[in-house]
Amino acid sequence: MEEFSVGTFLAVFEEMFGPWLFWAMVAVAALITVAYLYVLIRDHGMGMRRFLLAQLSMPIGAVAAVAFVMWITNSRMADIGGPIDWIVLLGVAVLGAGGFSILVYVAQSLIRGKREEDLI
Amino acid sequence: MTPYLDPSLAAASRRGFLGIAAGGLAYAAAPGHAQAEVSTNARIAILGAGAGGIAIANRLVERLDGARITLVDGKTEHWYQPGLTLIAAGLRPGDYARSQNASWLPRGVDWVQEYATEIDPEAQVVRTTGGQRLEYDYLIVSTGLVLDWDAVEGFDLDRVGPETGTGAHYAGPDAAVKTWAAMDAFTDRGGHALFSRPATEMKCAGAPIKYCFLTDDYLRRKGTRDGSHITYAAHSGILFGVPVINEKVVLIMRRQEVEVCHHHVLQSVDMDRKRATFRTQDGTTDIDYDFFNVIPPQRAPQVVRDSGLSWEERWTDQGWIEVDMHTLRHARYPNVFGIGDINGVPKGKTAASVKFHLPVVEDHLVAQIQGREGTLSYNGYTSCPLITRVGRAMLIEFDYQDNLVPSFPGIVAPLEELWISWLMKEVALKATYNAMLRGRA
Structure with missing residues (x-):
């Protein structure tokens, strides 16, 4: 009778954040992704200096994501109790690092504009 | 495999209920209303607007076309009871557990904002504090229980x-x-x-x-x-x-x-x-x-204990209703079903139990309306994120036979004190509970 459904998965996230905030976050994430694709297409490649700064910003995103999750869940690092906890924590950090680096890259590209000497 | 365990139902649904916080480790379970609508003019009375009553009302409205569904409860405020422990631990404000019943109810349900004073399963009638006399063809008892202070x-x-x-x-x-x-x-x-x-x-x-x-x-x-x-x-x-x-x-x-x-x-x-x-x-x-x-x-509310629906030889000081432990249909009145705490079954007075009662009651009720037999069976599944300190819990899940039935075998150990189990309790359960109320999980 019951089957896996993306619809219900979305319904739970709507309940978790409220429909407006949830879809606003989805929209922001989609917007940044589109902007990222836009600058890649516009520049016909990646700007290595911008990419370097984006990479350097990754630890900030990782730490911020972990700190945010710890804060909203009344948790501490000492609560990490088993392998699955480390995997989830690592996943949060990776998501934070990846998301923030893309944001930093996109922000540089949009603010500075196209720079041929930086591209490969 | 135990004779009670329906793997497709149990595994899928547990992951649906508990898996959301695991960061995409699992998917959610599809609600019953994906199935075809059934035309009927049956009169269905639901006693109690707690988790079970509201959720089954939402599911039946989606499932049945033309049914006259009446919900009886004088309480207007809804409490997310799994949140009371977090409130009593200073981790959430009192309002965390509060909402209004009206905000969860679908259109098409007649909500009688009075309490039931009499249930007569022989005459198929419910009477209320306001003097209303409600005749029903099917009755769902989801009154919850009373705390005998x-x-x-x-x-x-x-x-x-x-x-x-x-x-x-x-x-x-x-x-x-x-x-x-x-x-x-x-x-x-x-x-x-x-x-x-x-x-x-x-x-x-x-x-x-x-x-x-x-x-x-x-x-x-x-x-x-x-x-x-x-x-x-x-x-x-x-x-x-x-x-x-x-x-x-x-x-x-x-x-x-x-x-x-x-x-x-x-x-x-x-x-x-x-x-x-x-x-x-x-x-x-x-x-x-x-x-x-x-x-x-x-104990069961007095109105239930006076109705003749309670077990006669078991829990005589408590009054839980005599339902079949697998179909949740009343043993003596086949048009009566129970959801949640009120059920006289061996285990589980929890919101997780309610989640698993819902599709079973829906299945057997709709089947009865259609003149056929229902097929789903409740295996006693319930769960308890057993907090061992702020930041850690054990995600314990079990069935009637005392089997551990982990949703994520080999991934989330049921008897380990884990942060991820705490996350499920603190972050994901209320969202899943709310989705359940709306009949969407």
Whole structure:
């Protein structure tokens, strides 16, 4: 009778954040992704200096994501109790690092504009 | 495989209920309303607008075309009861558990904002406090249970708080806030903390244990544990009904230096002298306390006990209704079903149980309307994120046969104290509960 459904998965996230905030976050994430694709297409490649700064910003995103999750869940690092906890924590950090680096890259590209000497 | 376990239902649904916080480790379960609508003019009465009543109303509205669905409950406020422990631990405000029933109900349901005063399953009639006479073809009993505070002599719910060192976090959001005030003040200075549970069936049998562990945690965080003592007075010879979980809880109690005494049933409490009196195998014994979280005996509402729906030979002092443990259909009245705490089944008065009662009752009710047999079977699944401190819990899930039935075997160990299990309790469960209310999970 019951089957896996993306619809219900979305319904739970709507309940978790409220429909407006949830879809606003989805929209922001989609917007940044589109902007990222836009600058890649516009520049016909990646700007290595911008990419370097984006990479350097990754630890900030990782730490911020972990700190945010710890804060909203009344948790501490000492609560990490088993392998699955480390995997989830690592996943949060990776998501934070990846998301923030893309944001930093996109922000540089949009603010500075196209720079041929930086591209490969 | 056990004869009770329907793998497709159980595994999929557990992941749906518990898997959301696991960061995409699992998917959610599809609601029943994906199925075709059934045309009917059946009159369906639902007693009680708690988790079971609201959720089944939402599911039936989607599933049945033309049915006249009437929900009977005079209470307008809805309580997310799994949140009461978090409120009583100072982790959420009182409003966290509150919402309005009206906001969850679908169009097409007639909500009679009165309480039932009489249920006559022979005549198929429900009478209400406002004098209404409601005839039904099918009845769903989802009244929940009542907390029998009067059974604890000397206890006064209005006096819960720091002045008396007494808590009562089962009583609702306001009482949970006062319980936190009492526990917070107690853990600031330390002393003797006392915990117990009633000898009756009760909702979320893990909650008394969780609250004991949370108090222990606060004492340690505040540096007052060394001069303090914690006593857990169990009503029987065990701490938890599932043997393997009981063993684990015993070990944690020992590790946390909680003194456990068995066969202690709370009889009375002197809130001025801070003294609890327990009935034991040898008579009675008094235990003085500085903080005591009181949990009273729990029973079916009187209107249900007077209706003839209760078991006649079991739980005679409690009045749970006589339903088949797998179909949740009443044993003597086949047009009556039960959802949630009111059911006289061997295990599980929890929101997770409600989640698993819903598709089974929907299936058998709709099948009966269509003149066929339902196929789904409830295997007794229930779950309890057993908090062992702020930030850690054990995600224990089990069935009628005391099997552990983990949603994520090999990934989230049921008897390990894990952060991810805490995340599920703190972040994901309310969202999933709300989705369940809307009939979407």
